[in-house]
Amino acid sequence: MPTVWIPSLAQRSTGAPEKVYIPQGSLRQIIRNLEELHPGLWNEIMDQDEDRIKPELAVAIDGETNHFGLIQQIEETSEIHFIPAISGGS
Amino acid sequence: MTSTSSKKNKYSVIGTSPIRHDALGRVTGKAKYGVDLRLTGMLFGKTLRSPHAHARIIKIDTSKAEAHPGVRAVITTKDMPIVKDEVADFGETMANYRLLAELCLANDKVLYKGHAVAVVAADNIHIAEEALSLIEVEYEVLPSVLTVQESMKEGAPLLHEQLTTRAVAARFTRGTDTGVQSNVASRILIEGGDVEAAFATSDVVVEREFNTKMVHQGYIEPHNETAFWAPDGHLTIWTSTQGAFGVRTQISKTLGLSESHVKVVPMEVGGGFGGKIRSYMGPTAALLSKKTGRPVKIVMNRKEVFESSGPTSGSNMRAKIGATKDGKITAAQVYLAYEAGAYPGSPVGAGASTCLSPYNLQNFSIEGLDVVVNKPQVSAYRAPGSPAAALAVETVIDEVAEKLGMDPIDFRLKNATKEGDRQVSGVVFPRIGCVEVEEAIKNSDHYNSPLEGKNKGRGTAMGWWFNGGNASTAMVTVNSDGTVGLVTGSVDLAGTRTALSMQVAEVLGITPEEIYPSVGDTDSIGWTGPSGGSRTTFSTGIAAIQATNIIIDEMKKRAALLWETQPEDISFVNSTFISSKNSNDKFSFKELAGKLMGTGGPLSASSTSNPTQVGSAFGGHICDVEVDTDTGKVTVLRYTALQDVGQAAHKAYCESQVQGGAVQGIGWALNEEYYYTNDGTMANSTFLDYRMPTALDLPMIDTILVEVPSPGHPFGIRGVGEVPIVPPLAAVANAIADAIGVRLTELPMNPASILAALKNKK
Amino acid sequence: MTDKIHVKTNLNGDNVDFLCEARQSLLEVLRDGLDMTGTKEGCNDGNCGACTVFLDGRIVDSCLVLAVEVEGKSVSTIEGVADVDKLHPVQQAFLENAALQCGICTPGFIMAAKALLEKEPDADEGRIRLWLAGNLCRCTGYDKIIRAVQSAGKDMQNI
Secondary structure (H helix, E strand, C coil), rough: EEEEECCCHHHHHHCCCCEEEEECHHHHHHHHHHHHHCCCHHHHHHHCCCEEEEEEEEEECCEEEECCCCHHHEEECCEEEECCCCCCCC | EEEECCCCCCCCCCCCCCEEEEECHHHHCCCCHHCCCCCCEEEEEEEHEEECCEEEEEECHHHHHHHCEEEEEEHHHHHHCCCCCHHHHHHHHEHHHHHHHHHHHHCCCCCCCCCEEEEEECCCCCHHHHHHHCCCEEEEEECCCCCCCHHHHCCCCCCCCCCCEEECCCCCCCCCCEECCCCEEEEEEEEEECHHHHHCCCCCCEEEEEEEECCCCCCCCCCEEEEEECCCCCEEEECCCCCCCHHHHHHHHHCCCCHEEEEEEEEEEECCCCCCCCCHHHHHHHHHHHHHHHCEEEEHHHHHHHHHHCCCCCEEEEEEEEEHHHHHHEEEEEEEEEECCCCCCCCCHHHHCCCCCCEECCCCEEEEEEECCCCCCCCCCCCCCCCHHHHHHHHHHHHHHHCCCHHHHHHHHCCCCCCCEEECCCCECCCHEEEEEEHHHHCHHHCCCCCCCCCEEEHHHHHHECCCCCCCEEEEECCCCCCEEECCCCCCCCCHHHHHHHHHHHHHHCHHHHHHEEEEECCCCCCCCCCCCHHHHHHHHHHHHHHHHHHHHHHHHHHHHHHHCHHHEEEECCCCEEEEECCCCCEEEEHHHCCHHHHHCCCEEEEEEEEECCEEEEEEEEEEEECCCCCCEEEEEEEEEEEECCCCCCCCHHHHHHHHHHHHHHHHHHHCCCCCCCCCCCCCCCCCCCCCCCHHCCCCCEEEEEEECCCCCCCCCCCCHHHHHCCHHHHHHHHHHHCCCCCEECCCCCCCHHHHHHHHCC | CCCEEEEEEEEEEEEEEEECCCCCCCHHHHHHHHCCCCCCCCCCCCCCCCCCCCCCCEEEEEHHHHHHCCCCCECCCHHHCCCCCCCCCCHHHHHHHCCCCCCCCHHHHHHHHHHHHHHHHCCHHHHHHHHHHHCCCCCCCCHHHHHHHHHHHHHHHCC
16 A cells, blocks of 8 residues: 655644555545545645645655646555655755 | 766766856856846836835835936836735745745835835936935834844744744745744654654763854845836846746736746856845836836846845754764754744755755654744755754764764764665655765775864765756757757756756767757747756756657658668667668768758757656765964865765866855855844945955865766766755864864854854863 | 046057046946946955956956046956957866856956966966955855966966
């Protein structure tokens, strides 16, 4: 089953553990399932006004940046991390 | 003296150091930077800026200025369209466009000394300056806060009445609202394991508190924008920017224009380092142009660059690290409170995510706070957030090693991150070179050279930063004489035109001199992310390679036509197309290029990259200093910067990036700071008193390029630009500690603070 | 409209004249009046050296020289350094040693280095660093600039 790593503050506010195992599916389905298991996680992850993940969060799937947003299909053995999106200079 | 620790170079072009295509223009003064632009009928703009760190604007009277001879237009916030409170992706920095609009021109409040209040366009710069003194502004001065500690105190004056602390690290944006009203815009927490239990089992625990000051990127060329609002509503902006497309989005959203009606032409840039990603005067120059019907150019002077563009955060930090006597780190706890400036958006999230990366840890807790203060809004500065956090961690690591009686590099090696270990965010490290860099330090001539004499010391430090991904577009064209044109959307800050050409040349088996690279504007090339975030040679390189591969596939089809066979029978090796069906059927790339017109027409191909396997890189620095205990002056005697570059693309320019970043870090460590008086004035906003390193302050900066290829790029290239500024703050601090036996925990470590530390030691 | 002053001077070997206001610096007139934008403005108060030019054979910060002061004198800028078909050894050395990144400080450094090497082509590292302390560079850390100047010095000794 795909593994979702829950950000620390979301763990504290929803009581979710560090890692949650969710059946395979699209990223959107997975986040919905997370909400059912640990109510409050949807608001931690999703933008309140628009149908997308909070812009300040980047989603890494198996260490790679995700460009397909919520429609991305997650593989059986994948890991999902929500990390603060970060800017760079030169 | 520089060296690369790889053995033989496996590529023909990659890894060499050809002369830059655009260097000739720069050494003859012909290259055109944004500041150099002249257009017929052009007016000169100048910005009136707040003299107060925090005030409400009661009234602005521009009538006298408007009546002044030679003044063509004056604008204030009433001329700015109200921008939707929208958060969107702004290149690699997220932005709330309403707040960005307020940064360009204050709304009802000024939040820092230097905040823009009104802008004038006049026939020449002198008349514009005269006009500023004729604008009358009535302020209600409010109390201000200038440090994170002041800003977080109970009862501190609030910068934004509507700001409540968001519980996810965010810039200009929403997180989960805690409902707590304060100047703390957001809080981030990254935890793993159980730090309390782990500290309890440690033989050595060191905890230190640090304070660093705001510092500026220090580019020599000031911010500049020239705007022309044509009668048909089409707006053109010429500017020195790191990313034309981000500026186009910012300006179109700020002014309510469609993106196709805004063209941004990137000029050559005189230094960016992250500070030239956002536009400060584009919207106001555009509005002045609309009002006057003429091009308007606005250039910041040096004082404005310091006081009104975006430096990086000052900070208050704590780091606590524990270890057992066999040299294993048990736990690490880090607290970072970063100045955001006037609006939310410090790089505290990046600092939190990067500072512990050189160490494989199970027990860690990192807390970060984004705190608004009455200072200019911070902007990205080369690995934003990371150098300060690395100062805290790497000096405490050094102190733990010292208490354990271990060599600081051996201590690091014992805990070093390897492929398969997890970052604090949980993401697994792919192939990375932490161990390789640390071993290169141990084997280096510098590290093995004795350092003798009183008040001399050696310090080392590691650092980590990831490479940017983000999308880039490249277009490759084949000329009939076998030369190649390459257009990308990547602004060339320091030689990327050539580093990109080299990748195309390597794939095609030609020389970089046979390629002519140029930078497109927002109308002439597809969307490309900003040149920053250590992404250009990496991501735009991938786009260029992809486009080149499309060209090769097309040319195989042409060869197949000529040889009356199938494209699958054609291979491309050593710059030659060969048919597997007939060994006599061969064309060099050049020969086949000459036949394109006759086999279907000219060839060009465009491709967009959006890499997912984005790499990261480690750097490690060694610094020798001598401290004059009478004057407090620190002389850097010797400096070696080591870095995993994956695979050096342009070798000399890789070295250059490492050297440049290291020296910015040395300046940050020893001398640079925003010196504030109690009323919120930056007292040292000139190059005389904002003391950046000169040639006289430094030795040669030796570099060692370690090459652990990145799996995310066809040639293994890693981004190199930002990592080198991460280790130097701690490397210098550790060297000073070794020299005088005192650990300084406040930056800058200037003569006054060295003398004070020596005095307190007794 | 402010009264303008008529100034006659020698610029890169040519006799030229221009009109300027009394308050305009040589830097401003070069860039805005004469379209010679190779000389750069970094600070406008004599602290960065980006505006370095030769005035009667000595290097000066042109932001600290009033345009009217060059009446009857000779001025050399970066635009006059190269021959029509050949770069000056200092320029060539900057190219070959990758001694520039953004290049905004480069014209100033080339003028300053030229001034030094014309008198002391064998200047050592310490002398070069002292001479160039008035030119700020933020990109390179100075390492490759020093090497380029040393290399140009060697070339100029062989001429």
